[in-house]
Amino acid sequence: MKTLIRGADVVFADQTRAANVMVEDGKIASIDADVDAPADEVIDAAGLHLMPGVIDDQVHFRDPGLTHKEDLYTGSKACAKGGVTSFLEMPNTNPTTTSADALHAKLDLAASKCLVNFGFYIGATPDNVDELKNATRTPGIKIFIGSSTGNLLVDQQAALERIFGESTLPICAHCEDEATVKANAAKLNGGSSYADHSRIRNHEAALIATKRAVDLADRHNHRFHVLHVSTGDEVDFLRTCSDLISAEACPHHLLFNVDDYDRLGSLVQMNPSVKNADDNERIWAGLLDGTIQVIATDHAPHTREEKDQPYPKSPSGMPAVENSLALMLNEMNSGRCSLQQIVSWMCEAPAKVWDIKNKGRIQVGFDADLVLVDLNREAIVRDEDQVTKSGWSAWHGTSLKGWPVRTLVAGQTVFNDGNFDETVRGTEVLFDR
DSSP states (O other), rough: OEEEEEEEEEEEESSSEEEEEEEETTEEESOOOOOOOSSSSSEEEEOOOEOOEEEEEOOOOTTTTOOTTOOOHHHHHHHHTTTTTEEEEEOSSOSOOOOOOOOHHHHHHHHOSSSSEEEOOOOOTOOOOOHHOOSSSSOOEEEEEOOOSOOOBBBOHHHHHHHHHOOOSSSEEEOOOOOOOHHHHHHHOSSSSSSHHHHHHHHHHHHHHHHHHHHHHHHTOEEEEEEEEOOOOHHHHHTTHHHHTTEEOOOHHHOOOOHHHHHGGGGGGGGOOOHHHHHHHHHHHHTTTTTOOEOOOOOOOHHHHHSSSSSTTOOOOOOOTTHHHHHHHHHHHSSSSSSHHHHIIIIIHHHHHBBBOOSOOOTTTTTTOOOEEEEEEEOOGGGGGOOTTTTTOOTOOOOOEEEEEEEEEEEEEEETEEEEEEOOOOOOBBOOO
């Protein structure tokens, strides 16, 4: 099968230029194809920009165990709509992904359900180091150094030393210090308002845990990725760190802060919590100067009925995969960043951090995971338009300029201007190790 994408402005790492891209058998076969080259399908991309498909390295698709919130089919469909062609999913499902058997079962499930490409972290527990040492077919190890599901909390130093010292896969962590969180909660009698969430999960809790994890990584010479940086203090600290350390930011920590609780309540309740407007600016600065390399969503849906409960019964998390690229394109249109930077943060850097094979760039021989975007399209985010099973967005009512309009997975169009080809299936992400 040959597909010619004709007349697009193609976004490369160092430039954007007009080119005709030929896709053959799921791979990028040529970048400067003849305009009249024979093809089974011709996509007229005049006026559009062609980007590598987004790689979201942090999502929670709730499958198995909590599929009333989301599942691999609906989550991957939301990815396709949002220009996300590959996702890496976290282990706090039910059962948790803490063994090779659980990991392989999830991979098999995804192969039957996912419209885009998929990978799954293996979760650390206080006593599964042997599983972590022998794990394959995974981007890396996820540690929750802070409150989590079931047995996934690992905050005892001896267990952390073993995980960093005896395993070899890259490690990422949710960094919030459990002791600090508990002490803050006790001072507030558990909290009574959504805004209390940011007082309980405060700046200190994030910074303590991030410093602790980086110390472990440095002493054990172990690659480590800081998930969802939420504070300017962490950014300042990360500027001093070695090349072993990478980091990411999420749209909600760039665009929301504590001032939004009055307007949005639990819809902006996240772990780590949103912080102050000053933290928004400092996290942006960390992205722009390279201290933070990756943008991911931490897509973590709940039903509106669950979110509408009073604090602290309301769960933390929000859906974001189908709007994350549009949110960043809107920031580009407002002058905050460039299209090349978006491609670096959302496509190239995740592939580099997790050693993903043949993805993240428009390059001959790479997988034809691609997204066409219309930088001039304007549309309003609406709850009723969301394809995530949760059916809502914290950005409901927000007008954004710049949207993905067509998404291709291995050269197959899975989303095209509001329509889905639900017969398309993604494949397991492969790692170059």
